[in-house]
Amino acid sequence: MDNGSGRRRGRGHAALAAQARRTLGVSETHHLAAVPLPLVHAALGLAACALAFLVRIPVSGLGPGIAASAAIALGTGAGLVLYDRLVYPASIRPGIGASSLPMAAVGAFAILLATTTPLWVRLAAALAAAIVIGVIPYLGVLAQTGNTSPWLRMARDGGGIVVAIPYVLAGAGTDLHLLARAAVVGAGIALVSYDALRLEAESRRACLIGALACAVAVALASLFASGDIPGARAALLLLIWYGVRGAAASYFAGRTGVILILEYLAFAVVALLALAWVASGH
Secondary structure (H helix, E strand, C coil): CCCCCCCCCCCCCHHHHHHHHHHHCCCCCCCCCCCCHHHHHHHHHHHHHHHHHHHHHCCCCCCCHHHHHHHHHHHHHHHHHHHHHHHHHCCCCCCCCHHHHHHHHHHHHHHHHHCCCCCHHHHHHHHHHHHHHHHHHHHHHHHHHCCCCCCHHHHHEEEEEEEHHHHHHHHCCCCCCCHHHHHHHHHHHHHHHHHCCCCCCCCCHHHHHHHHHHHHHHHHHHHHCCCCCCHHHHHHHHHHHHHHHHHHHHHHHHCCCCCHHHHHHHHHHHHHHHHHHHHCCC
């Protein structure tokens, strides 16, 4: 609090970050800040993927594999936020919400590790995860500065779709118990959706509500999405997510046109009906 003389100003986040830097012995942050943020994030993403590869605990049921993967994902998000706050000025660093997609990317890579995919696929997935972790938060910074380029939006949407694919594949598979599958799919879709809605909604609360709606819709649909032709089921889960996310984005962005929201919801409903039809054995 200010004592009236104004001598205690500056006790906000910047002062706390400076104190943390002194405590940790990080005194030359101006040299570290010279390294572009995307490179640092990509390097941390690769390190997280390498750790997940070294652990290589099979993800089955509610066992240690899921817990280990979740811990690595959460550690990645916390590490990115901490590093950015210690090194980069507030004007160029992503917010805390920008860590949602990197965490989802690490979880998606862990899902691929749990499958019998070839080594080259795993290496390509690690590279894709590192690119998403390095680039997407930086694109968020550009969006915050007023950059409304459609290419920026397309890149962020594309990154979200790439990360969401392993989750919907897990939702269409049979490797996990029903409740475990719904939990894994719901958590991943919630993180991906939160990042997507940050471009649309004006508040964290709105992003959270929209992300939870997407997670619930896809998680519930995944409960009867396993069986034959998993690729088709995964594609339908992806379409359900796209429709619910589009409806939430339209609503929270203030585009209150009922027709637009209904179009997205109809998109999701049609995909859900198609999923039910495929699940019935047709």
